[in-house]
Amino acid sequence: MNLASLYIEWGRYDLAERQRMAAPMSMLTETSDISQALGVMASLAAGRGDLTRAQVAYEENLAFLRRNGGPECELQVSTTLNNIGSLDLRRERWESAEGWLQMAVKSQRAASGDSHPNLTKVLGNLAVAQMKQRKWREAEASVQEGLTISRASLGQFHPLTAAYLDLYATILESAGRKKEAREVRREAESLRRQIPPPLPGGLTVDLSTLRSFTKSSDPGNSANARKQTKQPMPASISAPRRPN
Numbered sequence: 001m002n003l004a005s006l007y008i009e010w011g012r013y014d015l016a017e018r019q020r021m022a023a024p025m026s027m028l029t030e031t032s033d034i035s036q037a038l039g040v041m042a043s044l045a046a047g048r049g050d051l052t053r054a055q056v057a058y059e060e061n062l063a064f065l066r067r068n069g070g071p072e073c074e075l076q077v078s079t080t081l082n083n084i085g086s087l088d089l090r091r092e093r094w095e096s097a098e099g100w101l102q103m104a105v106k107s108q109r110a111a112s113g114d115s116h117p118n119l120t121k122v123l124g125n126l127a128v129a130q131m132k133q134r135k136w137r138e139a140e141a142s143v144q145e146g147l148t149i150s151r152a153s154l155g156q157f158h159p160l161t162a163a164y165l166d167l168y169a170t171i172l173e174s175a176g177r178k179k180e181a182r183e184v185r186r187e188a189e190s191l192r193r194q195i196p197p198p199l200p201g202g203l204t205v206d207l208s209t210l211r212s213f214t215k216s217s218d219p220g221n222s223a224n225a226r227k228q229t230k231q232p233m234p235a236s237i238s239a240p241r242r243p244n
Contacts, residue, residue, distance in 0.1 A: 031068050035061055035076055042083065051087050058084045071110075075118075078107035082122045089128060098129040117153045120146045120160060127167060136175040143168045162191045 042057035062080045065073050085100035104122045112118060123146035130139035147164040154160055165188035172181035 031065075031073065032076075035065055035069070035073070038064060039080070046083075046087065051091060055084060055087050058087070074107055074111035078104050078111055078118075078122065081107055082125060085122075085125055085129070089125060092132075094129050094132040098126065098133065101126040101129055115149055115152060117149065120150050120153075120164070123149070124164065124167060127171065131171050131174055134174075136171065139171045140168070140175075143171055157191060157195050159192075159195060162188050162195065165191065 038057055038061035042054045042061065045051075045054035045057060058080055062077065062084070065077050065080065069076065081100050081104035085097045085104060088094075088097035088100060101122060105119070105126060108116070108119050108122050123142045127139045127142035127146065130142060143164060147161065147168060150158065150161045150164050165184055169181045169184040169188065172178075172184060
């Protein structure tokens with residue numbers, strides 16, 4: 001399944017499907033292997049734009065993990081919850097997305113504590129869902145926590161830190177706090193000018209829109225993000241659009 005995950009990341013869904021079929025579910029016995037196979041199925045569906053099928057597969061994986069996994073599976077549970085919430089963001093189901101993402105945050109904290117970098121992905125998605133519902137205070141709290149974690153764990157001069165500043169500025173703008181938003185936006189722009197250039201061969205993450213917050217460790221999720229950049233989406237990875 002690891003090879004299938006790579007194919008999904010590269011957008012080679014036909015090869016990923018062929019690899020998945022080479023290891024049918026009936027041959028798998030380990031909880032982690034079965035969960036990964038279900039994740040690959042969901043990522044394939046999401047990458048092809050079949051969000052309903054993707055959600056069914058993610059929810060099947062979630063039920064399987066809760067039924068068969070122990071505390072060691074909590075990170076996989078969090079990833080799956082985050083992915084379901086991300087699907088709802090794509091479908092602009094803000095309230096439903098917030099519910100899934102709140103559960104993902106709780107699960108992520110249980111899995112790796114309050115300051116792990118993985119938590120930034122979920123908090124960014126949660127902030128977007130809250131912002132879209134005009135829950136300014138909640139959205140600001142989520143983005144500030146994510147920004148604090150990003151600065152502490154990844155550093156000030158990191159693309160994700162800059163992306164968080166852009167999201168923060170968008171929340172402030174949406175809430176009518178224009179002056180504060182401009183200051184945060186200038187900080188993000190200044191920070192980007194100081195971030196080292198990408199390594200040769202595309203070895204750094206491309207944060208071209210806020211949609212990076214929908215990325216997770218689920219196999220194929222990078223392919224999902226690429227798919228999302230080709231259509232209007234509720235969130236973006238780098239500088240979100242400024243409100244009119």
